[in-house]
Amino acid sequence: MEKRKLPSVSCNNIEHLQRRVSRLRRLATKYKRAEIIQNALLEISNIATHVVSLDAFYQGVHNHLQSLIPADNFFIASVDNNTGNISLPFFADEKDPHPSELYPDEEISSLLQRGITGYVLKTGEPLFCDEQRFVELVAEGKIDDLGSPCLQWLGFPIKHNNIVSGVLVVQSYSNDISYGELELELMGFICHHISGVMERLRHNEELEIAIIQRTKELSQAYDKVKLEVQERVKAEKLQESLFQIADLSASNISGQDFYPQIHQVISQLLPADNCFISLVHKASKTLSFPFYVSQLSGEPPKPRAMQDGLTEFILKHQQPKLLSQQDIKDMVQAGVIYGTNPALNHTQTMKQWIGIPLFIHGEIAGGLTIYSLTDQNSYEAKDLELLTFVSQHIANAIERKFAVEQLKRSHELLEDKVEKRTKAIAEMNDNLQRQIMQRKKMEAQLVYDAKHDNLTGLPNRSFFMERLSQAIKHVRRHQDEQFSLLFIDLDGFKQINDTLGHLEGDRFLIETSTRLKLCIRENDTLARLGGDEFVILLDSIHNLKDAEEVCERILQTISEPYVLAHQQVISGASIGVAFSCLNASDNSESILRNADTAMYQAKSKGKGCYVIFDRETEYHFNQRIELEQDFLSALENGNIVVELTPIVSFTDSDILAYEPISHWQHPSQGLIDNNELSTLANQTQTMMMLDDYIFKYIDHHYKALASGLGDGIQIHIPLSSQHIKHKYGLRSLKNTIKRSQISASKLWIFFHEKSFVKDSTHHISAFESLVELGVNIGINGFGTGYSSLSSLSFLPIKALKLDADVSQHLINDKQLQLAKAYQLIATTLGFEIYAEGVNTLEQKKTLESLGYHQGQGEVFSIANLVLTQHTEQVETPALASELII
Known part of the structure; x- marks a missing residue:
């Protein structure tokens, strides 16, 4: 009996363990599913945090969903709750193109409404549909057969506040891909979570539209305020102009400056590129033009007798006028203006003409005229009113200016008489003083001319040789000091004279002397010996390198282009360098000759360089001179x-x-x-x-x-x-x-x-x-x-x-x-x-x-x-x- 009972006990334990294992497996599957769903929701939340638009959000949802379930065939349908229209903000399908391409003749909202997507929107319930279920729905007339047939179709409604706002759909065309309870549950959680995100993003878009609208309203309000400010600025500018006119009438400026400043004030108010002021002289019945500026001619009209021009027309009728080109043509054809004096007519190119009479003490005193030659500067009636108002102040300013000038002339006449009598006594002393000063200047100028070059103002050969002799005496007394002599010959000077003329050649020499001054110190001496030959005495130099640095600066500055006769000219220089006290018997002439010899050696090397004189240089130079003389002899x-x-x-x-x-x-x-x-x-x-x-x-x-x-x-x-x-x-x-x-x-x-x-x-x-x-x-x-x-x-x-x-x-x-x-x-x-x-x-x-x-x-x-x-x-x-x- 015991042997029979032992197997019975073992069976019960095994069944109990199997039930526990099965229960643990269900719990593990449930926890695994919960973990997957939790991770999905966290990832979607992360996507929603970073995206700035619904399009980017839909793309992110699709990308993440593909990592969880097969979602190569995936789309999102969205419903506009205000209009009821259905749209496809995101669509991805292996077989079918976008419905708008597949059914180009149908409106996409009505198309989706008739299909299986519209069915889910109407019912508000998730739908898992295989081939058999799809055929049943079509047979029942609940949906239309649209698009390519699929093996499985899974759609889940997206709800916000229990209102369906869209559908999330995945579908399969392959037997290898099937959806089950996990996918349905996952889609449900995703739809529940993304509805709020979609609403938030949609709200952001609506908020942006509202901001744009409000910005537009504010911009319009700003434009209105800006227009009011402009009108206020115009009023302030007019007031400022009137103050300026008043200041001008009381100022002490001459008539030559008075009228241009009046014109400047007018130009602040309206375009006045063409403007003139005319004044009437009653005694002679003539017109004068104290101010005239025109784009047609810079020559002001000369005073003339009163005739039948446009200016006389305004003065005669004593009323301001704004005339167009056609108005002027009609008046000319009618003989109202320029009938007896057609030579005065220069109005052919005028587009508009404004004439304002000027009154002084109630009588006509002249006129103010502006006109335009292009359509860009067009005048209106308000400009005529503005200029008429300003002209009254201009007339008052002219009247006050005349009075001030008349009083000034009276004072000047009196002062002139006093000044003449005072000067008569002082002139004798001044003449005597001027003669003494002139004589001293002439003597100083003669001394200067005798020692300087007339063209460049540099010391000449005579002055330079004196300075060189002094330098030789100085270094003989101070054995530890030395100087250097630079002999400079310009390259291409003869060509400049021959091609550009002697005047440009003189300019070239003057410019060269200016450049050379910049290359030396204040205690150095620059002189012109004649022609294109310059010499520089570098006083108190330390070593050979000092002279070489000056030579390099000179070559650099002379090689820079000259501008002569409106064209660039390139020149150069050849420099010979000699140092003091190479021989005890050296004098000013021998040192100058040594530098000259070194200069010719530099020329023979191709110009644009410097050569330092030594005995070898002298030997090669003499040899070259002999060769050139032999060559001339060979030619002869x-x-x-x-x-x-x-x-x-x-x-x-x-x-x-x-x-x-x-x-x-x-x-x-x-x-x-x-x-x-x-x-x-x-x-x-x-x-x-x-x-x-x-x-x-x-x-x-x-x-x-x-x-x-x-x-x-x-x-x-x-x-x-x-x-x-x-x-x-x-x-x-x-x-x-x-x-x-x-x-x-x-x-x-x-x-x-x-x-x-x-x-x-x-x-x-x-x-x-x-x-x-x-x-x-x-x-x-x-x-x-x-x-x-x-x-x-x-x-x-x-x-x-x-x-x-x-x-x-x-x-x-x-x-x-x-x-x-x-x-x-x-x-x-x-x-x-x-x-x-x-x-x-x-x-x-x-x-x-x-x-x-x-x-x-x-x-x-x-x-x-x-x-x-x-x-x-x-x-x-x-x-x-x-x-x-």
Whole structure:
């Protein structure tokens, strides 16, 4: 029996434990559900706290709901309790677009009212609907079949104060997604919670609308107050104007200032850009115009006899008038005005005209007139009334002004008589005193003029040499002190004088002296020796660095642009520096000469720099002077050798033309090539002489060249732009061309692009003059001066020569593109284009690939050899030996 009872007890315990487990599971599920719902409500509360609009709130609810239940197909319907209209403020569906797109011809509120959403709104009860239930509702006629069929549809009404204000809906199109009791309960809690949030946000929106409306009402009230304030301001301004007129009548200002200030007062009240005051002179029956301002003319009318103008019309009828342009035309056609004096009629451009008669003691004394020339300043009847009222005060002010002036003139006459008698005695003393003072001034001026430059007011050479001598004596007495002498020569001064004139050149020197003063101390001495040469004595300097700092400041300030003849001019300076007591025998002349020598050394280095004098500097300078003298001698004696270099076709190596180049075999310094010769010529101002030498050399031997090389020989001659900077140089060049044996059609003259860019005016004029002789004009050094396309397009030139520096630096893509652009420019404008400085086959091939077909350079040595063979056939033996081809 015991064995039978033991199993029975065990079964009861097991059943009891199972019931407890089941109960615990239900409790766990309930707590879990409560936790989910609590978290959902907390998150929705958090969303509602941060959003500022219903749209953002709906989006937040949807995002959070998706994390709890499947809600990819979710929408919210909202009911406007005032109108009963239903809207969809939020809609998300996998299959169907927004109902307004799915049923574009139906109004969305009535559409939703007929569907399952409207059913929930009507019943106010939650609805869990599957396919079978949906078919039943359609069959019963409670809803219409709208949209794509779904497997499950769950809708829960949103209520506020037991009134349905919307529906929260989720639906499923998949068997994998199903809704149950938990989803229904969760939707219920969410709807209950969000109804208050929706009401709060809706209330906020209504509050914002109310605020906007109230703001609009306040703005209108403000405008009304503002208008009242404006009227009050106008009244105050009128009162202020009347006070100003009264003050003017009692003031001590002259008539010349009285009327403009009256006009200024009128202008404060209404537009008066065109205004004049006329006064009647009864005795002579004339009109005068003491004040006149007009946009048509700055010339006031002259006094005239009374005639039949508009002003006389107002004075005659003694009534203020506001006339339009048509009114004036009608009066003119009727002969009321300007009938006998049509020349007075200048009213054609007037839009409106106001005339006010001025009365003094009840009699007409003149008139006040304003008029407008545009529709912007239009006058009204109230302006006529305002001006009529003000005119009474203006007439009183004029009357009082006349009385004050008459009394003033009486006093002045009396004072004048007293003053004349007083002055008669004082004049004799004053004359004697003036003569003494004038004599002293003249003596002081003579002393000053003798020691200063008339143009700049700086110390001149005489004064400076005295000051320099004193400085030398001082440093000899004080061995620990020294000074420095700066010799400054301005770069480009001659060009400024030649191109802009001597007046602008003087302005340039005055401006330069002002700039130099700013670079030195008060105890230093700045002087002008003459021309564009300045000197500075830097007194009591400590070391070499002090002088160098001053030189750098001077170079910097002189390099800044000058404004001369309404254009910017760039200059520079070359500075020579000498220090005191390099030798015990140094005097003022030797130190000045040392600084001058250093200055010329700076010029030879390319200008725009400074050189400090030492014995080596003196040696190089003397050597350079000798070289320049030898060069001039070589030009005079014909020791410069001229060569012809060929211009060759890249395709077949045919020789197209020849260009002369020169070199000089110096007895001690060896060969000086073409570039060094050009530099020497520029330094010695003999570039035109060198050009003439080469031109005449080629011209002298042209017949022999033509005999040996053929009549079709073309000559390319590069010339300095100095030939065309003034009319004398251009005239000389034209005479040389006319006397030349070279046919003008076979002669090509090239000017450098940089020179053309710097002075395009003289070049354009000279080009036109030279083309009339039949010669061909070209630009060489192309690509260095960056001529504008617009300037090239109207020049009478036929050829461009690419600068050798461009040909020899075709390394990267940008340089290749630039060279190609130059070729396209020449082709587009119809110019021949040649490449200079083609020294290697690689350069030649690169240029050919860019479209260049002709040029010159060391790579064409074979062409030179052929040309030598041709030259050997020249009949004149001397020519074959002189011309090195």
